[in-house]
Amino acid sequence: MSNTTGMANLNLTGDDGTVPTEDEVNPWEVHASSATGVDYDKLIKRFGSSPIDSALLSKFETALGQPPHFLLRRGIVFSHRDMDQILALHSQGKPFFLYTGRGPSSEAMHMGHVIPFLFTKWLQEAFNVPLVIQMTDDEKFLWKDISLETARSYTTENAKDIIALGFDPERTFIFSDLDYIGSSPEFYRNMCRVQKAVTFNQAKGIFGFTESDCIGKISFPAIQAAPSFSSSFPRIFNSRSDIPCLIPCAIDQDPYFRMTRDVAPRIGCPKPALLHSTFFPALQGCQTKMSASDANSSVFLTDTPKAVKDKINKYAFSGGGATVEEHKKNGGNCDIDVSYQYLRFFLDDDQRLEKIRQDYSSGDLLTGYLKKELIELLQAFLKSHQEKRKAVTDEVVKQFMTPRKLKFDY
Numbered sequence: 471m472s473n474t475t476g477m478a479n480l481n482l483t484g485d486d487g488t489v490p491t492e493d494e495v496n497p498w499e500v501h502a503s504s505a506t507g508v509d510y511d512k513l514i515k516r517f518g519s520s521p522i523d524s525a526l527l528s529k530f531e532t533a534l535g536q537p538p539h540f541l542l543r544r545g546i547v548f549s550h551r552d553m554d555q556i557l558a559l560h561s562q563g564k565p566f567f568l569y570t571g572r573g574p575s576s577e578a579m580h581m582g583h584v585i586p587f588l589f590t591k592w593l594q595e596a597f598n599v600p601l602v603i604q605m606t607d608d609e610k611f612l613w614k615d616i617s618l619e620t621a622r623s624y625t626t627e628n629a630k631d632i633i634a635l636g637f638d639p640e641r642t643f644i645f646s647d648l649d650y651i652g653s654s655p656e657f658y659r660n661m662c663r664v665q666k667a668v669t670f671n672q673a674k675g676i677f678g679f680t681e682s683d684c685i686g687k688i689s690f691p692a693i694q695a696a697p698s699f700s701s702s703f704p705r706i707f708n709s710r711s712d713i714p715c716l717i718p719c720a721i722d723q724d725p726y727f728r729m730t731r732d733v734a735p736r737i738g739c740p741k742p743a744l745l746h747s748t749f750f751p752a753l754q755g756c757q758t759k760m761s762a763s764d765a766n767s768s769v770f771l772t773d774t775p776k777a778v779k780d781k782i783n784k785y786a787f788s789g790g791g792a793t794v795e796e797h798k799k800n801g802g803n804c805d806i807d808v809s810y811q812y813l814r815f816f817l818d819d820d821q822r823l824e825k826i827r828q829d830y831s832s833g834d835l836l837t838g839y840l841k842k843e844l845i846e847l848l849q850a851f852l853k854s855h856q857e858k859r860k861a862v863t864d865e866v867v868k869q870f871m872t873p874r875k876l877k878f879d880y
Contacts, residue, residue, distance in 0.1 A: 495722050510548055510721070510748060517724050519549040519746060526553060533557045539592045540818050541747065547589060549721060549746035551731070556716050556743045560597055565880065566714045567707070568594055569697045569742070571604035572632065574624035575614060579631045580768040581848070582750030585815055587635050589747065590718050594641060600706055600876050601642045603632065604697050608647040612686040622648050629867050631771055634859040637870070640877040643706060644870045647693060653873065656709075657702040663737040664692035668729060676725050695730040698742040705873050708880040714740040721746040751811055753785040771856070775849045782809065782845050790830075790837035801833040802840075809837070809844045816847055 493508045514521055522542060530538040541547045559566050570590045572583065594601045605628065607621040614621075625646045632644065651657055670688065673679055679688050696702045700713035707713050717727060724746060731741040752767035766785055769778055789807030791797030804810040804827050817823050826843065829835035 507751060508749065513721060514549050517549075517721070517728070519551050519724065519744070522548055522550055522553070522745075526550070526557075529554060529557050533560050534596050536596065539589060539596075540820065541585070541589050541815070543820070544814055545748075546585075546815060547718070547745050547747045550744060551727075552741065552743035553716070553745060556714065559714065565599070565878070566597075566716055566743075567599050567700065568597075568601040569604070569715050569717050570601070570719060571606055571694070571697070572628055573606045573609050574621065574628040575610050577624055577627045578770045578772040579628055580770045581812075581816075582768070583628075584631075584635070584771070585750055586718055586720065586747060587632055589745075591635060591637060593716070593718060593745075594637070599641075600878050601637070602697055602703060602706070603642065603644040604694070605629065605644065605646045606690075606694065608651075608686075608693065609690055611648075612684060612690060618648065622646060626864070626867055629870065630859055630862040631855075633862045633866060633870055634855055636858075639866075639869050642870060643703065643873070643876065644867075645873070646871065649871070650873065651693070654702070654704075656704050657696050660696040660699050660702050660737075660739075661692045664695045664730070664733050665689060667733045667736050668692070672729070676729055691726055691729055694726045695733065698727070698730050698734070699737075699739045701739070703873075705875050706878070706880075710880050711739055713880065715742040716745065717742050718745045718747070720749060722749070750815060751808055753781060753787065753808055755787040755806065755808060769848060769852075771852060771859075773852060775853070778848050778852065779845050782841050782848070786812075786841060786844070788837045790840075791833075794836065797836060798833040802830040802835075802837065804831055807837070807840070809840045812844050813847070816851065 493513065495508060495513060511521075522545070527538050527542060530542065537543070539547070556566055568590060570586060572579075572587075590601065593599075605625040607618075607625045610616060610624065611618050611621040616624075625648075629644050651661070668691070670679075673688055673691060677691065698715045698717065699711065700707040700715070701709065701711035719727075724744065727742055727744055734741045753769070754767055766781070769781055773781070787806065787808040789803035789805065789810070791800055791802070802810075807830070810827065810830060813823060813826065817826075826835065826840065830837075830840055
């Protein structure tokens with residue numbers, strides 16, 4: 471970006487240099503064909519999920535006695551599978567649990583990684599249910615050029631960031647695949663059941679595996695499926711296999727759980743329900759998601775106030791006019807402006823956000839002031855988070871990651 475008001479040159483090319491004509495969304499790659507990002511309406515139809523509409527939001531409010539989270543209200547959590555059934559269970563006083571995860575690909579998490587955990591924390595507190603968090607360090611060993619030891623060390627560092635968001639150790643179990651699978655026969659047995667129920671042709675069709683992929687990749691989906699089943703955690707659920715699961719995740723993880731939902735009835739388990747979120751865009755624009763492998767596309771939880779300011783001012787794609795005069799005349803485009811899009815994820819004041827949208831769209835608010843608003847919000851969040859993380863010792867991590875009974879009785 472040449473300055474704080476001008477629009478940067480938007481690069482819509484994929485990794486191979488071509489311009490995509492369709493959105494590419496899978497667990498390992500996200501590229502949009504439009505500057506406004508992925509067409510989520512098309513994705514709902516393609517994946518066969520259901521949109522979160524006003525009727526479902528009303529059911530949330532009725533079931534919880536409070537307004538839905540702002541990520542739900544704003545359509546950032548936009549799609550679901552069987553959420554109405556979960557709400558019905560809650561209304562009947564019947565149990566369910568939450569399952570989400572993190573693939574620890576780097577020592578430091580970025581702001582995009584935080585969103586699903588903040589939303590999951592709200593779900594856990596609103597419904598008062600147990601939560602299991604899978605750290606797929608085995609996956610990162612298989613897909614990335616890192617050692618097992620490095621992948622496991624990333625799990626510890628990432629777990630500290632997750633714990634610092636305020637999760638309750640009496641209701642939350644965090645586990646490393648590299649550690650837990652070897653100590654849990656029940657988890658491994660569920661993996662085997664899933665592996666037997668899915669053919670290689672099916673896995674290839676769902677995930678795009680090729681003959682050159684290592685066999686570890688081909689078997690991994692069963693590992694991500696296993697936490698969907700309560701019997702994988704006998705200490706938490708008293709060996710019960712009938713407790714349903716709700717999985718909040720980004721929409722790119724849906725292929726894993728479409729497979730899981732197909733398998734579940736065949737192995738005598740409930741189908742997991744899902745809540746899908748949109749992607750947290752890269753600083754360079756909404757056509758791809760923020761990536762831990764590109765420092766300039768991301769704001770990391772370890773960034774200093776100066777680093778945040780420099781990254782937003784230098785890299786955050788602007789929807790403003792090329793000059794101040796043009797911007798004041800024509801206004802800014804919030805749909806492609808990254809600073810505004812980030813505020814949608816982190817500014818919980820609906821009225822304040824709407825005022826910013828109106829002022830920026832009309833041209834009354836310049837890009838520089840919009841970026842300043844975001845910078846101050848992110849700096850305050852990171853200052854608080856970094857202070858909380860210092861209190862998360864290795865002993866605290868061990869407490870969360872020790873297999874144990876939680877505060878719930880089954």
